[in-house]
Amino acid sequence: MFRCIVGSLAWRLRIRLQNRMSHSLAAVCQVTATPDKEANFSACKQLVEEAKQRGASMVFLPEGFDYIGSSREETLSLSESLTGDTVSRYTQLARKLDVWLSLGGFHERGPKWETDRRIYNSHIIINEKGDIVSVYRKSHLFDVELPEKGVSLKESAFTIPGSSLVSPVQTPIGKIGLGICYDLRFPELSLALQRHGAEILTYPSAFTVATGAAHWEVLLRARAIETQCFVLAAAQVGQHHEKRSSYGRALAVDPWGEVLGDCGGEKPGMVLVEIDLDKVSSTRRNMPVQQHRRDSDFYDGVEKT
Numbered sequence: 001m002f003r004c005i006v007g008s009l010a011w012r013l014r015i016r017l018q019n020r021m022s023h024s025l026a027a028v029c030q031v032t033a034t035p036d037k038e039a040n041f042s043a044c045k046q047l048v049e050e051a052k053q054r055g056a057s058m059v060f061l062p063e064g065f066d067y068i069g070s071s072r073e074e075t076l077s078l079s080e081s082l083t084g085d086t087v088s089r090y091t092q093l094a095r096k097l098d099v100w101l102s103l104g105g106f107h108e109r110g111p112k113w114e115t116d117r118r119i120y121n122s123h124i125i126i127n128e129k130g131d132i133v134s135v136y137r138k139s140h141l142f143d144v145e146l147p148e149k150g151v152s153l154k155e156s157a158f159t160i161p162g163s164s165l166v167s168p169v170q171t172p173i174g175k176i177g178l179g180i181c182y183d184l185r186f187p188e189l190s191l192a193l194q195r196h197g198a199e200i201l202t203y204p205s206a207f208t209v210a211t212g213a214a215h216w217e218v219l220l221r222a223r224a225i226e227t228q229c230f231v232l233a234a235a236q237v238g239q240h241h242e243k244r245s246s247y248g249r250a251l252a253v254d255p256w257g258e259v260l261g262d263c264g265g266e267k268p269g270m271v272l273v274e275i276d277l278d279k280v281s282s283t284r285r286n287m288p289v290q291q292h293r294r295d296s297d298f299y300d301g302v303e304k305t
């Protein structure tokens with residue numbers, strides 16, 4: 001009798017632990033998108049299926065998962081609305097596989113598309129039922145010229161900046177704050193999301209090779225350390241077309257700043273990482289930087305000398 005009770009308790013505990021583990025596995029992916037939307041969907045679908053099979057409850061795809069265009073014209077003409085074919089295929093995939101998705105940067109036609117032909121760069125969260133639960137539109141646009149590094153991109157030539165941050169989303173792996181790529185360079189954004197309750201920050205990206213080599217890992221780890229959040233960054237890797245390549249190294253970082261997973265800089269793939277939210281609470285408890293932060297007046301007011 002006693003052994004039976006102990007046995008049954010142990011069994012239940014094991015199931016509880018297993019559930020907890022399997023509910024907190026995240027798959028952070030990297031892909032090489034091209035202008036071919038069909039091929040991109042099929043490559044991403046394969047990654048999502050594999051991630052699900054390996055136990056992930058949420059899968060992260062990078063900025064430009066839908067496509068990377070080879071000219072401004074092509075980028076614009078391939079864009080769709082949230083009700084278009086591409087997003088609807090992903091909502092069906094999420095429902096069929098019973099998995100959450102972060103679609104890191106969708107080329108979304110703007111509200112006045114017919115007249116101005118402008119798009120948003122939108123990070124979409126889809127739940128396991130296939131509902132869109134959040135859309136964040138990239139608010140810092142990458143208009144950067146680095147002549148000595150061969151980088152010249154002007155995102156604002158075709159993209160409208162989003163007008164606000166969005167509330168962190170409750171998911172099976174934790175509360176997720178949404179950013180996109182270049183947003184990573186603005187700690188104000190990550191701190192604001194942390195203040196609004198984020199436990200995990202996400203920066204799906206298509207970093208250039210030159211800026212990635214210099215800044216990618218440092219920035220991601222810094223954002224994790226400052227906010228004491230997990231940071232998940234799906235990435236584009238390799239050559240998209242004759243004019244553009246991306247740095248890769250999709251990364252998962254824990255709240256202490258340790259790299260938990262790294263997809264490398266070579267080819268498409270994924271890393272599976274356990275999101276243990278106890279790491280968030282213990283890191284914040286042991287070093288309460290958010291409580292030590294002074295109010296914004298303090299940093300605004302510099303004493304005159």
Ligand SMILES: O=C(O)CNC(=O)[C@H](CS)NC(=O)CCC(=O)C(=O)O
Pocket residue numbers: 063064067068069075105121141142153154155181182185206207208211212
């Ligand atoms: O253009 C598309 O289709 C998708 N969007 C992008 O690839 C964006 C805008 S050009 N890329 C970045 O923000 C790179 C940032 C970067 O490399 C850095 O901050 O160093």
